[in-house]
Amino acid sequence: MSRRTLTIVQLLLLTAVLSAANSQAQTLYRWIDRTSGQTVFSDRPPPPGSTAAEVKSEAKASADEAPLPYAVRLAAERFPVTLYTLSRCLEPCRLARDLLNGRGVPFTESLADTAEEQDALAARLGGDIAIPSLFVGTQGFRGFEATAWHNLLDLAGYPASAPYGAKPSGIFKQ
Structure with a gap:
């Protein structure tokens, strides 16, 4: 086979494969x-x-919308994670997000900027608030302490590290 014929055959084969993928x-x-x-x-x-x-x-699902691994999906259904932050919280909140994203934990980030939101957070925590605060299911923790957060996530069944190709989370909820 000539080089040109081989290239044409490869292009036809690629077209057939892509057409089959779209027909799925x-x-x-x-x-x-x-x-x-x-x-x-x-x-x-x-x-x-x-x-x-x-x-x-x-x-x-496209590569951008890859489904979560089974263990993460199961943990997220049973023990959803909510991170409470403030808009003016910089370094501690970045560390908190990095910890959750480093483990591949899907989480919702809720800003507690108003007095009403802070009062609601204080009631949920059962006392004073500290930012950032984390809830894994119904279990909460005031302030950022990596060891305690890892313990909560381990008990909920979240993997210790993010799976390959995991996208950062942090869906804001007002």
């Missing part, structure tokens, strides 16, 4: 059949007049 993304329809009353799952739209029609896209 499809739409799934769910509806209840009027005649039998059974639930039907299909890649084709339901017939007109069907009840309880539902559409789900089964597109594969």
